Amino acid sequence: DAGVTQSPTHLIKTRGQQVTLRCSPKSGHDTVSWYQQALGQGPQFIFQYYEEEERQRGNFPDRFSGHQFPNYSSELNVNALLLGDSALYLCASSFGFGAGYEQYFGPGTRLTVT
């Protein structure tokens, strides 16, 4: 049973560019959440998708957007990249929308903005 997968593993972009990160949830999971983890910090919640809609959003600007597809996979898009966007981006999936569900995390995508 494949767990949460993310692509690419690493990415280097230039300031001002746009980037798309991808996530496939664990089999049977229908909810996907995205987190940004800066070096030496805990993950910060970006947003969560359920039934192809953004259901919750953390304190991130509109430059961060996402999408969930009918097969439950998800994309995170970041426009007009800033140096401060350099971080590990984690995707997590769970079954069901609500509190208390165990979230399964992927290995992350390391984004470096130069």
Next chain:
Amino acid sequence: AQTVTQSQPEMSVQEAETVTLSCTYDTSESDYYLFWYKQPPSRQMILVIRQEAYKQQNATENRFSVNFQKAAKSFSLKISDSQLGDAAMYFCAYEGNSGAGSYQLTFGKGTKLSVIP
């Protein structure tokens, strides 16, 4: 807004000994969940243990147990019989249960645990 504080950036423990990691949180909600997640050097985060706020009994998972003090808003993790594989970053996390908008994990900054052979 909810906040989670882990006051110990780093901890170390001898193999086979017991160690306790601290976590405090701030919330105005009465119903919520608390979690401890482990992030080994390979980066993939895994759930260690979960506590439901309305349950008074402390959660236990094999060698891992918590001390949940709701009034004090404290949620510590005890690891017994520490093993080399326990070395990792440990994150305490909070999730509200007040309806849509509160179902999001808020993490602390983490505690790096080293296990000494």
